[in-house]
Amino acid sequence: MSLPLRIVTLVVAFLAVVALALFVILHYLLGGPPRVAFGSGVAPDTGATVHVMLQEDPQNTVSTHPDWVSYFIQDPKTGKWVHTTLFSVPAGSKIDVTVLGYDGCTPLRNPFWGKITGTIGDVSVIDGKPMSVLNSWSGCNVAHTFSMPGIGLNVPIGSPPLTATLCGTSPCTSGPHTVNQFSFYSPRTPGQYFWQCRIPCGGGFIDGFGGPMQTIGFMTGNMDVVN
Numbered sequence: 001m002s003l004p005l006r007i008v009t010l011v012v013a014f015l016a017v018v019a020l021a022l023f024v025i026l027h028y029l030l031g032g033p034p035r036v037a038f039g040s041g042v043a044p045d046t047g048a049t050v051h052v053m054l055q056e057d058p059q060n061t062v063s064t065h066p067d068w069v070s071y072f073i074q075d076p077k078t079g080k081w082v083h084t085t086l087f088s089v090p091a092g093s094k095i096d097v098t099v100l101g102y103d104g105c106t107p108l109r110n111p112f113w114g115k116i117t118g119t120i121g122d123v124s125v126i127d128g129k130p131m132s133v134l135n136s137w138s139g140c141n142v143a144h145t146f147s148m149p150g151i152g153l154n155v156p157i158g159s160p161p162l163t164a165t166l167c168g169t170s171p172c173t174s175g176p177h178t179v180n181q182f183s184f185y186s187p188r189t190p191g192q193y194f195w196q197c198r199i200p201c202g203g204g205f206i207d208g209f210g211g212p213m214q215t216i217g218f219m220t221g222n223m224d225v226v227n
């Protein structure tokens, strides 16, 4: 091999390694789901009322795991549904949440998770009806839960009827769904609050707790409380 050819080969090989390293860093280490910000974003934002809009779907056709159940968050600025479970709210504020429940039912493993706790009035209004508990053993009526142990919040999300034909393309914009509305106060001190669904909805994984249940962007995420 001639010297110029060797140099060219070496440079090309070097650039290929750099490109691969950049891809790994950007795609796998920094490429997590985005965080959707609620509130004015102008500090101090404490005492505001913000409206957080979520939906849960039978699938996630915008990801590399199209058969995984998933939450989505609506960006209040663009109105677009974002494939993420990360959001931020202002500290010490009233958080009005609406969850559109598009997924079908799965019985809760423990009926404890059917109790609505940590919301204002310990209720969730489902399709206009205030509920304090959903019994998913007497009727298959819970799709997922929105549970944040750090503030004692647990809200089972109602599901459409068993016979309904569920929305098949995410994020869902039509099809049978429930409208779940509840409010809670965000903590006064900034911090990160983990939330997760308590239904073992990771179909195809041991005990249903793998896959989407343990992956940010699907059934688990964080609420950042910011000042």
Ligand SMILES: [Cu+2]
Pocket (backbone or CB within 6 Å): 069, 143, 144, 145, 197, 198, 199, 200, 201, 219
């Ligand atoms: Cu779930």
